[in-house]
Amino acid sequence: EAAEKGGYDHYMLKEIQEQPTSLRQTLEGRIREESVSLESFPPGSFTDVSTVQFVACGTSYHAGLYGSHLLSEGGVPATTHLASEYAVYPPPIDEDTLVIAVTQSGETADTLEALRVAKEHGARTLAITNVVGSTAARESDDALLIRAGPEIGVAATKTFSSQVATLLLVANRLIEDVTGELLDGHLDRLESLRSLPSFVQTGLDTSQAPAVADQYLSDGHFFIGRGNGVPVALEAALKFKEITYEHAEGFPAGELKHGPLALVTADTPVFVVCTGRDASKLESAIREVQTRGAPVIAVAPRSMSDIIDTADETLTVPATHPDLVPILANVQLQLVAYHAAAKLDRAIDKPRNLAKSVTVE
Ligand code: G6P
8 A cells, every 4th residue: 555655645645746647637638729629529519508507516516616607707607506405406407408417436426316317307417527437427418537547535636626627628618619709818728727737736846835734723724715716715624624623614705704704713724715816805804804813824826915915824826827726726725634634643545434435315
């Protein structure tokens, strides 16, 4: 087993470090000069689609949230649903609905059940998965592989990044087919996506996460963001509680004042996911928690200098397209969770009560 961990103490750390490689595999051959090339989906594949619904659980649900945000911003009506709820309380679905199941394993019972409900209602279905021949891939009309390679750690890391990268590609195609127009600035985003693996590498090589994890370990952590920083705030909190067993909450920064602020004390480190957008709104959230004595750790590109000056600490990420910065921020927060859990000597690769794949509803 030690050999399989490639010299790392845990599979989770190995898988975090593998992300430049796994992302290269995800993107390989899928970005052409000026367009996206998705094996089974030539241009025009989705012209009949009017609405997109993502169904997923856990980390994959956060990737789904990222996906629906990208689509909505591009003019395609899209929502993301927790599969367990969708299966029992489905929203309106018809044959113009594309239901995308995001599932690393392709075997999560709740997600499979949601897919079956979608099919019963006549929806077209697509599985975005890491496992060739998985049940989700077989039962959906189409499947698209994220090609992240096997993931052993129960806490999903590299597969989240590959899911989001895949969704960025799919979003381009869907926006073009459904709206009949190319996404504004789509070439810029594609160009940045091509460089994503090397940005992730830079982020890994220069990370201050071990020191931050050490300094800000507490029994209550907040993770906030806006826009596509929100799924990453949720994902970071999930990762943190899964492997450290300490309390962590993630939510949109604007919600602070509607409840969570009551919990903020000097012992509540607040991690702020900054994408390059929404600087002034995030700054006011930072001041709100600082007034209550909370230390603020910004996860931000260097270009957000006002945020960096206001925060108590910064985890810097390479500056790139704002739709990609959250992926880079997430890598830093994976490392924070990992190092905090290592300090607490937790069973990082197999946290108590959790399973890699949950095959019961
Ligand atoms: C379990 C795992 C999570 C995962 C979720 C969904 O709860 O512990 O890491 O995100 O299942 O799994 P899936 O294979 O459908 O992505």
